[in-house]
Amino acid sequence: MRHSGIAPRATLAQPARAMPHEFTLSHRVEFSETDMAGIVHFANFYRMMENAEHAFFRSLGFSIHAHDGSATVGWPRVNAACEFFKPLRFEEVVDIQLLVAEVRARSIRYAFRFWKSEDGERTEIARGSVTTVCTTVNRMTGKLGAVEIPAAIRAAIAPAPAEMLAALSPK
Numbered sequence: 695m696r697h698s699g700i701a702p703r704a705t706l707a708q709p710a711r712a713m714p715h716e717f718t719l720s721h722r723v724e725f726s727e728t729d730m731a732g733i734v735h736f737a738n739f740y741r742m743m744e745n746a747e748h749a750f751f752r753s754l755g756f757s758i759h760a761h762d763g764s765a766t767v768g769w770p771r772v773n774a775a776c777e778f779f780k781p782l783r784f785e786e787v788v789d790i791q792l793l794v795a796e797v798r799a800r801s802i803r804y805a806f807r808f809w810k811s812e813d814g815e816r817t818e819i820a821r822g823s824v825t826t827v828c829t830t831v832n833r834m835t836g837k838l839g840a841v842e843i844p845a846a847i848r849a850a851i852a853p854a855p856a857e858m859l860a861a862l863s864p865k
Contacts, residue, residue, distance in 0.1 A: 715794040715854040717750040722787050734782040740774055743806050743822050746790040754850045762844060769826040770838065776822035786810055793854040800840045801827045805862050821862065
């Protein structure tokens with residue numbers, strides 16, 4: 695499934711049919727996301743992964759922060775990683791491809807690939823992963839506790855096919 699970011703200009707990824715295991719978000723790099731060399735600061739890749747995850751949930755009709763009866767459901771991160779292959783610069787458009795790598799009873803692991811156009815070719819510039827856990831807040835203690843992923847979300851999200859995930863093997 696495809697969702698446009700803030701930038702209204704043309705994007706790199708091809709429109710795709712709705713799939714519960716894949717989503718692409720396009721983003722134009724803002725000046726505030728860069729360092730003195732004009733290269734995107736590494737921390738912003740983590741923000742882009744989170745933005746893609748939130749847009750993925752919205753595309754399925756859900757929110758990453760929702761109320762289920764009297765409980766507030768959230769998805770804190772328990773693991774995040776990113777490796778970088780090429781720089782991303784101010785005003786370049788990046789496609790953030792989200793793949794659902796694994797769905798467990800209480801957690802979801804995502805894999806991300808970052809793509810940009812370079813000399814007319816689609817080039818992978820980074821890869822990342824994020825693991826989130828479905829939680830609620832105990833109203834008495836204020837503490838988070840892991841809970842089962844709501845049935846509606848489990849029914850809407852599936853792991854990507856093995857051949858798609860195999861493409862994420864180390865370069």
